[in-house]
Amino acid sequence: MPLLLKWKIALLLCLLLLIEGLQAGEPILPLPRSHHQPAPKVALGRRLFHDPRLSGNGSLSCASCHVLERGGDDNRPLPVAASSPYPHNTLTVFNVRFNFRYHWYGDIAGLREQAQRALRQDMKAKWPQLVARLEKDRNYAKQFAALYPDGIQRQNVLDALVAFELSLITPDSPFDRYLRGETEAMTPLQRQGYDRFKSYGCAACHQGVNIGGNLYQKLGVFRDFIDDDPGRFAVTDREQDRFVFRVPSLRNVAVTAPYFHHGKVPTLEKAVAIMGEYQLGIQLPKDDIEAIVAFLHALTGNYRGRSLEDK
Numbered sequence: 001m002p003l004l005l006k007w008k009i010a011l012l013l014c015l016l017l018l019i020e021g022l023q024a025g026e027p028i029l030p031l032p033r034s035h036h037q038p039a040p041k042v043a044l045g046r047r048l049f050h051d052p053r054l055s056g057n058g059s060l061s062c063a064s065c066h067v068l069e070r071g072g073d074d075n076r077p078l079p080v081a082a083s084s085p086y087p088h089n090t091l092t093v094f095n096v097r098f099n100f101r102y103h104w105y106g107d108i109a110g111l112r113e114q115a116q117r118a119l120r121q122d123m124k125a126k127w128p129q130l131v132a133r134l135e136k137d138r139n140y141a142k143q144f145a146a147l148y149p150d151g152i153q154r155q156n157v158l159d160a161l162v163a164f165e166l167s168l169i170t171p172d173s174p175f176d177r178y179l180r181g182e183t184e185a186m187t188p189l190q191r192q193g194y195d196r197f198k199s200y201g202c203a204a205c206h207q208g209v210n211i212g213g214n215l216y217q218k219l220g221v222f223r224d225f226i227d228d229d230p231g232r233f234a235v236t237d238r239e240q241d242r243f244v245f246r247v248p249s250l251r252n253v254a255v256t257a258p259y260f261h262h263g264k265v266p267t268l269e270k271a272v273a274i275m276g277e278y279q280l281g282i283q284l285p286k287d288d289i290e291a292i293v294a295f296l297h298a299l300t301g302n303y304r305g306r307s308l309e310d311k
């Protein structure tokens with residue numbers, strides 16, 4: 001069977017599943033309001049996340065690229081210190097706990113493995129040096145000792161970082177309040193945008209609690225997307241994975257520009273128009289793009305009680 005036909009059939013199946021889902025309720029669930037991570041671990045993880053001593057040359061922390069005062073990314077097309085052969089747009093760390101796999105290729109199974117890779121590749125960390133640096137800090141020694149009998153160790157550094165990442169949720173966006181029954185939390189234009197989002201079939205791919213992050217899909221279902229990034233093919237070597245990516249989450253998407261795996265799409269209007277053309281095979285009317293973009297703005301949630309929009 002030709003590859004394109006296969007993709008079209010897969011998309012059709014998704015749409016049918018979606019219609020079934022719609023009859024049962026909404027295709028998207030609100031984010032939970034609490035993260036249930038122990039406060040001392042989250043506090044230690046937060047400190048580590050912001051600490052440049054974790055990088056080899058002491059210049060870069062996780063927060064250099066994942067800015068929590070904004071969208072949990074760096075608002076650049078590509079990170080300044082990208083070192084991989086296919087440098088990708090920085091993904092947000094907010095709500096990562098709801099993604100089924102990590103990175104644009106979805107080739108990382110767990111957050112611990114992801115943190116190890118970030119430390120090694122993005123930050124050029126060396127474990128003995130990193131542990132020695134942290135041991136010199138009396139506050140760290142105390143914080144680790146209170147949580148871990150074996151003190152400052154690689155697995156404990158990773159454990160605290162992961163606990164912190166599990167705490168990074170952004171509940172109570174206007175959309176989540178709407179889903180919980182506060183109809184007026186979204187403007188009429190945003191509600192219209194959500195209707196369009198569902199009726200055009202965006203939610204076939206962007207769905208679940210993270211409005212994405214739970215499927216692999218091809219970029220360019222109806223039209224070839226010209227780009228030299230081979231997608232998951234780069235990590236699986238299987239022809240059917242060419243131009244396939246993990247569908248990104250759309251939570252807080254209004255504050256994480258620019259867009260796409262290569263960071264070359266500057267605005268939501270452009271991103272939505274491309275989605276219509278390449279993923280759904282339609283030229284979306286201007287009014288519908290406007291309504292959908294308004295809806296996407298309703299997906300901006302709160303971190304530690306403040307809207308990410310205000311920052």
Ligand code: HEC
Nearest residue numbers: 061062065079081088089090091102103104115118119122
């Ligand atoms: C130099 C910039 C940079 C630094 C420093 C950095 N990251 Fe990232 N991060 C990225 C980029 C770029 C991606 C996307 C990589 C890809 O998909 O190929 C990413 C992806 C992630 C993801 C996956 C999100 C998802 O939805 O799949 C997590 C989690 C993450 N980073 C956490 C961390 C942690 C924890 C640290 C510190 C130990 C860190 N990052 C340091 C740039 C950075």
Ligand code: HEC
Nearest residue numbers: 201202205217219245247248259260261271272275276279
């Ligand atoms: C067939 C699956 C599919 C459908 C249908 C789909 N998308 Fe996407 N969407 C994706 C994939 C895959 C990407 C990642 C593209 C890339 O590789 O950069 C994406 C990316 C996006 C982005 C950019 C996110 C970011 O952080 O860079 C936005 C915004 C978006 N989609 C919105 C929509 C809207 C609105 C619709 C409906 C008009 C839609 N999508 C329909 C699969 C889909």
